[in-house]
Amino acid sequence: MSRTLAAVLGGLAGALALVGIVAFLIYFCLCQDRSVTRSSETASSDPSLQVGRHVGIELSVREARRFDMEELHMATKSFDKKNMIGIGKFGEVYKGLLNDGMLVAIKKRSGAPTQEFVDEVRFLASIQHRNLVSLLGYCQDYSLQFLIYEYVPNGSVSSHLYGSNQGSGEKLEFKHRLSIALGAAKGLSHLHSLSPRLVHKDFKTSNVLVDENFIPKVADAGLRNILGRSDAVGPSSQIAVDDIFLAPEVREFRTFSEKSDVYSFGVFLLELMSGREAAESPSPESDQTLVEWLQNGQDYSKISDVIIDRRLGSSFTVEGMKEFVQLIMRCIESSSERRLVMRIVVAELDRILEKEMSLTTVMGEGMPSVTLGSQLFRSTK
Known part of the structure; x- marks a missing residue:
């Protein structure tokens, strides 16, 4: 009888240990997944972040950044005409200097805020290639729309x-x-x-x-x-x-x-x-x-x-x-x-x-x- 009880208790102890190990592994994986998710979310706020390179091919994750109107005003000195570098199909184009020291080209036009605009910008911002000008982000403010591109210094x-x-x-x-x-x-x-x-x-x-x-x-x-x-x-x-x-x-x-x-x-x-x-x-x-x-x-x-x-x-x-x-x-x-x-x-x-x-x-x-x-x-x- 005592041997049978000992066997049962031993089996229960083994089962509990196994359950504990499985629970720990599940908890560990969940923590890792949350850590990666938080890291990804943090990275996506920086439109120029590169997550890896392999044999000269850039592997990058870039999401369209939503710029604040105040930041664009500061970058262009309130859209000073001295910073206007051209007029294109989208509208006026300004050279801007962001707080982090990055030079950008800011395109400005009249237009009501729309979700279609945001969706299209997000798609275009995801396209990365050495020979394409990168679209960094956008801004919509009342009756104005803005596209923010990387600045290419040597002209057309x-x-x-x-x-x-x-x-x-x-x-x-x-x-x-x-x-x-x-x-x-x-x-x-x-x-x-x-x-x-x-x-x-x-x-x-x-x-x-x-x-x-x-x-x-x-x-x-x-x-x-x-x-x-x-x-x-x-x-x-x-x-x-x-x-x-x-x-x-x-x-x-x-x-x-x-x-x-x-x-x-x-x-x-x-x-x-x-x-x-x-x-x-x-x-x-x-x-x-x-x-x-x-x-x-x-x-x-x-x-x-x-x-x-x-x-x-x-x-x-x-x-x-x-x-x-x-x-x-x-x-x-x-x-x-x-x-x-x-x-x-x-x-x-x-x-x-x-x-x-x-x-x-x-x-x-x-x-x-x-x-x-x-x-x-x-x-x-």
Whole structure:
């Protein structure tokens, strides 16, 4: 009897010990989960926090930060006109300095607070890529809406090609332009690779910004989704310039797609090559735009003599420029079905840049065995 009682008591003790261990493990796991949750919530309040890196790929969690109106007033000195750096489709753009020392670009417009605005901002702020301008957050206050972006200090590519910053000649060699094109293509291709895919809808040279190292960043991705149909066209002073980037199906049917982005990108490449606005005419005698002139299948000798930017000098090879022109023409096909997709454009630009880098690099005192741009221009006079 005593042995049976001892066995029963021993079994109960073992069961109680097992229950205790299981309870402890459950408690420990719950505590860990709460700790991770609190950590995540704390991290999400900092829009620039990176939670990890692996083989050069940034793994980041970024949520749209809700800025206070008071903070935006302090950052811009009450939206002093001295801090206004432009006017875009969304509205006035101000340079601001946050309390933590971060420079930002603040876009301001009139608009009633809506949940749709917040939802769209949250989605766009979650998109991260080295070649995309990051949307940090938003603010809604009575009849005003604000978008807060990272500040890209070196201006737009258009300003360096034909605007106020075009004096930076050392950054305008063909290889530099190819590098800028490749980075912008990667940013646009990333948008197209998302699920669901995101179409930029407003890609143009002025929306490709460069930082202090001339790393390109595509701006205003998805902004048309926030603006809505009523704001689909910008200020009247920009309409003629911007429309040149719109694909035929967009101008006629307002049908945006990844292929319409590719068309816009082709016009961007044309401006990179020519150093001029694509809406201009190739010559005073022509009534065509540069895009129309190139679409008409011009002979390459005419292209080189008429619209290749003379500031490129001898910084390119004939082979590299020919392949670049061919790529442009495949992007600005009138038929969307015949246009390339962005991942192919990225691959082509990468190939052209790699070849151009190797062919125009002179080892020691040897001469390159390719025809340079200077020789090309001499042969066409």
